[in-house]
Amino acid sequence: MKEELYLSLRDRTVRKSNNLIFNTHFNLTLQQQKIMFFLTSQINYHDKDFQEYTFRIVDFCRICDIDTVGGKSYKLLKEAIKTLADKSIWITRDDGIETLLRFIEKPEIDKKRGVINVRIDKDMKPYLLQLKKNYTTFELLYTLRFKHKASPRLYELLKARHFDDLKPYVYVVPIEDLRVLLNADTATYKQYKYFYNVVLAPAIKEINEQTDLIITYQPRKTGRSITHAEFTIELKPPIERMQIGDDIDYTFGNGQLSFAYLTRKRELEKQAKEYEEKKRQGAFE
Numbered sequence: 001m002k003e004e005l006y007l008s009l010r011d012r013t014v015r016k017s018n019n020l021i022f023n024t025h026f027n028l029t030l031q032q033q034k035i036m037f038f039l040t041s042q043i044n045y046h047d048k049d050f051q052e053y054t055f056r057i058v059d060f061c062r063i064c065d066i067d068t069v070g071g072k073s074y075k076l077l078k079e080a081i082k083t084l085a086d087k088s089i090w091i092t093r094d095d096g097i098e099t100l101l102r103f104i105e106k107p108e109i110d111k112k113r114g115v116i117n118v119r120i121d122k123d124m125k126p127y128l129l130q131l132k133k134n135y136t137t138f139e140l141l142y143t144l145r146f147k148h149k150a151s152p153r154l155y156e157l158l159k160a161r162h163f164d165d166l167k168p169y170v171y172v173v174p175i176e177d178l179r180v181l182l183n184a185d186t187a188t189y190k191q192y193k194y195f196y197n198v199v200l201a202p203a204i205k206e207i208n209e210q211t212d213l214i215i216t217y218q219p220r221k222t223g224r225s226i227t228h229a230e231f232t233i234e235l236k237p238p239i240e241r242m243q244i245g246d247d248i249d250y251t252f253g254n255g256q257l258s259f260a261y262l263t264r265k266r267e268l269e270k271q272a273k274e275y276e277e278k279k280r281q282g283a284f285e
Contacts, residue, residue: 034144047129057073101123172228174227
C-alpha cells in the first residue's frame with residue numbers, strides 16, 4: 001500500500017497515452033475529471049501494476065473540490081467516488097475496436113483513520129503505465145482552479161498537440177470533432193455561437209489565466225459556415241509558469257516544499273535565463 005503524505009503539488013504530474021486523450025468519449029463532471037487527474041498524478045509510471053493509493057480524506061476533498069462546509073464532506077466524498085466508480089469511458093484501440101473501460105475499482109473509505117483507499121482499474125494499464133512513446137505529461141496543479149467542465153478536457157487536448165516548448169504550434173480541428181471531444185455534441189450546442197460562448201470561450205479564458213499555456217483561437221470558414229477551430233498553442237515563459245504554479249500550490253497544498261520541487265524551481269530559473277537570452281537574440285521571430 002502506498003501511503004500518501006502529500007507534500008508539494010508541484011511534484012505531481014499527469015501522464016496519459018495520447019490514445020486515451022484523443023480516442024475517448026465520455027461524459028464526466030468537472031469534479032470527476034479533477035478526481036481522475038488527481039489519482040493519475042499519484043502513479044509511478046514505471047510500475048508494472050497499479051498500487052492501492054491512500055489519501056487523507058481532508059486532502060482528497062480539498063484537491064478534488066469536494067465541499068467540506070457544514071460537515072458534509074464524508075457524504076459528498078462517498079457520492080463523488082460512487083458516481084465515478086459507476087462511470088465508464090469508450091476508447092478506440094489501435095486496431096479500431098471500441099471498448100468500454102472503467103477508471104477505478106473497489107474504492108474504500110476508512111472513516112476512523114480519515115483516509116480513502118483507491119485502486120485504478122487494471123484495464124487502464126496500457127494507457128497509464130510504462131509509456132515509452134505517444135504520451136502527454138502535464139502538471140496537476142494547472143488543472144485545480146478550473147471552474148468550467150470543458151476546461152480540463154480542452155487543456156489536455158491542447159497539451160497533447162504542443163510539441164515544441166520554444167515555438168508556437170497551430171492545431172486545426174473540425175468543429176464537429178471538437179464538439180465530440182468536449183462532450184458538447186448534443187442538440188443544445190448545435191449552433192456555433194452557443195457552443196463558442198458557453199463551452200469554448202470560458203475554457204480558453206481559464207486555460208490562459210490558470211495554466212502554462214497561451215491559447216489564441218481563430219474560427220475557420222468553409223464558404224459562409226464556420227467548420228474548423230484553429231488554436232495557436234504557446235508555452236508561457238518559465239518565470240510566469242513558476243509564479244502561477246507557486247500561487248496554486250500555496251492555495252491547495254500544505255505549504256511544504258519538497259526537494260523535488262526545489263530542484264524543479266532551480267531548473268525553471270535556469271530555463272528563464274535561457275529563454276530571455278534566446279528572445280533577445282531573436283530566436284522566436
